[in-house]
Amino acid sequence: MRILVTAASRYGATAAIAEAIGETLRSAGFEVTVLRPEQVGELGGFDAVVLGSAVYTGHWLAPATELARRIGAELPGRPVWLFSSGPVGDPTRKLAQQMGADPGDLPGVMKATQAREHRMFAGRLDRHNLRGLQRAATLAFRSLDGDFRDWQEVASWARSVAEQLSAAPAA
């Protein structure tokens, strides 16, 4: 079974999550291709799709929402899983919890893809990547700076995707 893993990422944190999901699915015996959304052509030989995006100001990045729209018609019969990556800072603090809310585009993406599930993962913020007001904002919220990605949680979710695919490959 061939699986496409694709995620939109501005500074690489979410792209690395996509790679890690791909690695776990490979270890489970699947043939996996990890691509940026812009690189995805027709779904052709893929049997299942994992689609993700970094979240910025409550929204997925355009390449991910555009891909969901573009491939929606090809998806019936191909199971889809979605993930987002965003929340930074202490997960017990209100700000990180607010960031963990579903991105605004999720209902539309769920509808377009008929995805089985959506999972939100913590992200990484490196203020050196930022300029201007965004950088100033992170100076005011220094606790948001850092890598909060939980690789065990990512691997465990990818294993659950693998288990679901092994149990019932078609939608």
Ligand SMILES: Cc1cc2nc3c(=O)[nH]c(=O)nc-3n(C[C@H](O)[C@H](O)[C@H](O)COP(=O)(O)O)c2cc1C
């Ligand atoms: C300007 C800005 C806005 C952000 N807005 C959100 C948000 O609304 N929700 C969220 O969960 N994370 C938000 N984040 C955190 C990013 O999603 C997080 O840093 C993510 O890991 C970045 O992934 P990337 O490196 O793949 O782009 C924001 C980060 C920046 C710099």
